[in-house]
Amino acid sequence: MSAQREMKEKNPWPVTIIIIVIGVIAIVALVTVAVLQNMPLSQKYKYGIVLDAGSSHTALYIYEWPAEKDNNTGRVEQTHSCKVKGPGISSYASDPWKAGESLKECMKEAEMKVPGKRHHETPLYLGATAGMRLLNMENGSASDQVFQAVEGALQKFPFSFQGARILSGQEEGAFGWVTVNYLDDRLKQGLETTGALDLGGASTQISFVSSNYNGSESPSNSVTFRLYGNNYNLYTHSFLCYGKDQAMKLMLAQQTKSGPETILDPCFHPGYNETKSYSDLYNSPCVSNRKPQGAPATFTHMGRGNFQQCQEVVKKVFDFTSCKYSQCSFNGVFQPLLQGPFGAFSAYYFVMNFLNLTNTSIPLDAVRQKIKDYCATPWKQVMAQHPDVKVNYLQEYCFGATYILTLLTEGYNFTSESYSNIKFIKKIKGSDAGWTLGYMLNLTNMIPAEAPDTPPLPHAGYVSIVTLMAILLFILFLVSLRPLWRRCSKHPRII
Numbered sequence: 216m217s218a219q220r221e222m223k224e225k226n227p228w229p230v231t232i233i234i235i236v237i238g239v240i241a242i243v244a245l246v247t248v249a250v251l252q253n254m255p256l257s258q259k260y261k262y263g264i265v266l267d268a269g270s271s272h273t274a275l276y277i278y279e280w281p282a283e284k285d286n287n288t289g290r291v292e293q294t295h296s297c298k299v300k301g302p303g304i305s306s307y308a309s310d311p312w313k314a315g316e317s318l319k320e321c322m323k324e325a326e327m328k329v330p331g332k333r334h335h336e337t338p339l340y341l342g343a344t345a346g347m348r349l350l351n352m353e354n355g356s357a358s359d360q361v362f363q364a365v366e367g368a369l370q371k372f373p374f375s376f377q378g379a380r381i382l383s384g385q386e387e388g389a390f391g392w393v394t395v396n397y398l399d400d401r402l403k404q405g406l407e408t409t410g411a412l413d414l415g416g417a418s419t420q421i422s423f424v425s426s427n428y429n430g431s432e433s434p435s436n437s438v439t440f441r442l443y444g445n446n447y448n449l450y451t452h453s454f455l456c457y458g459k460d461q462a463m464k465l466m467l468a469q470q471t472k473s474g475p476e477t478i479l480d481p482c483f484h485p486g487y488n489e490t491k492s493y494s495d496l497y498n499s500p501c502v503s504n505r506k507p508q509g510a511p512a513t514f515t516h517m518g519r520g521n522f523q524q525c526q527e528v529v530k531k532v533f534d535f536t537s538c539k540y541s542q543c544s545f546n547g548v549f550q551p552l553l554q555g556p557f558g559a560f561s562a563y564y565f566v567m568n569f570l571n572l573t574n575t576s577i578p579l580d581a582v583r584q585k586i587k588d589y590c591a592t593p594w595k596q597v598m599a600q601h602p603d604v605k606v607n608y609l610q611e612y613c614f615g616a617t618y619i620l621t622l623l624t625e626g627y628n629f630t631s632e633s634y635s636n637i638k639f640i641k642k643i644k645g646s647d648a649g650w651t652l653g654y655m656l657n658l659t660n661m662i663p664a665e666a667p668d669t670p671p672l673p674h675a676g677y678v679s680i681v682t683l684m685a686i687l688l689f690i691l692f693l694v695s696l697r698p699l700w701r702r703c704s705k706h707p708r709i710i
């Protein structure tokens with residue numbers, strides 16, 4: 216018995232095994248804690264809603280981003296959009312209450328799409344563009360009443376309403392540029408940026424970074440940003456009255472100067488024949504001062520379908536005569552040298568997509584030929600070929616395409632070479648191109664001025680290093696116990 220006990224006491228292995236077991240448990244516990252602590256929490260999302268109150272219609276966009284990554288990059292995505300039925304809010308000037316009512320259907324949709332528990336913290340913004348700019352110029356109190364009606368309607372929803380306001384042309388252009396470059400991940404990576412071309416119904420914007428522009432030549436066209444640690448000096452200009460619908464009014468005003476009863480319009484298809492009212496045509500501040508005296512109530516709008524002649528009329532809506540700067544686009548507006556790739560959206564896309572002309576590697580001459588053939592197609596044939604396209608859109612593609620080509624080449628000075636730098640786009644990675652996302656990112660401070668600090672190690676690397684260090688420490692600990700074992704085995708203690 217006593218010999219057996221002596222053997223046990225001489226043998227240090229049971230102690231060693233206990234130490235090893237405790238050590239292994241400690242390592243497992245350490246690694247588990249490290250892994251759990253660093254695991255992303257179950258994904259929770261935050262939301263933001265922006266209403267784009269454009270001249271032709273209003274659209275609602277819902278954006279979503281992971282709750283812990285407000286300050287991070289390239290993570291905000293559009294999850295839903297809703298097109299408000301009816302015209303833009305500026306068209307309700309004589310019945311403002313209806314402007315508010317018109318938004319309710321899309322707002323109810325937003326209530327369903329955003330999880331209930333996030334409603335009260337979800338910011339809701341309404342930004343109005345050129346339609347309201349024109350109404351405000353024409354009749355300030357009517358514009359105030361429309362805003363009152365719209366605000367009243369939006370406040371009834373459970374979101375955090377942040378107000379409704381008119382965006383300046385600079386803001387509209389700059390936020391469109393931010394959207395495009397944010398979605399393309401160009402800002403975070405400090406890559407060459409993409410210019411933005413937006414063609415709305417009542418105004419159009421051009422925004423790009425040009426290395427020979429520092430803002431000094433025409434300060435009103437300059438917007439500076441510091442985003443993710445990079446400085447940007449953006450050139451931007453918004454041409455009020457040069458959106459597709461108002462430009463058409465300018466073009467028709469050219470043709471009705473003398474107050475004729477009939478016009479044979481080269482920008483409309485042969486066989487097109489509609490009676491239109493002079494007061495409707497001249498109802499906007501873009502043309503109201505040009506209304507011919509003593510014109511009849513209506514005119515017959517007939518189509519001729521001649522692209523070259525259409526180009527001639529369209530050119531007349533631009534003023535190329537005066538420029539007090541080193542270089543201009545048109546109407547005496549400064550524009551630096553075009554630079555880099557461009558994304559062209561809204562009506563640029565609608566029109567070019569309809570005509571299968573979104574591929575800009577097609578030579579400009581071939582593009583012109585295609586538009587020429589399309590314009591010359593009889594109206595009856597066009598309608599028969601596109602029975603499911605809204606007639607209001609269908610009748611305007613000939614003018615739309617001619618206007619786009621003229622604006623790009625004669626207006627902004629794109630050449631047959633630089634035309635291929637343009638991409639006609641609708642969406643980027645699932646989000647619509649337009650000013651709304653950039654507007655929300657700005658108002659929620661979601662783009663930091665400085666590049667965010669990133670952890671020096673990726674998650675897997677961090678876990679491996681912690682594990683390795685733990686094992687190493689444990690081995691060191693065992694080694695440090697060795698003299699103790701030796702002593703134990705040389706001088707066994709006998710109880």
Ligand SMILES: Nc1nc2c(ncn2[C@@H]2O[C@H](COP(=O)(O)OP(=O)(O)OP(=O)(O)O)[C@@H](O)[C@H]2O)c(=O)[nH]1
Pocket residue numbers: 268269270271272303344345346414415416417418419458459460561562565566569608
């Ligand atoms: N073909 C076609 N045209 C469209 C469509 N949606 C809008 N448009 C037209 O394209 C032009 C520009 O539309 P938007 O970009 O929505 O213009 P907006 O935002 O209302 O106007 P702004 O306030 O000037 O920005 C207008 O003439 C619209 O009537 C569409 O789905 N198809």
Ligand SMILES: [Ca+2]
Pocket residue numbers: 269270344415416561
């Ligand atoms: Ca717009």
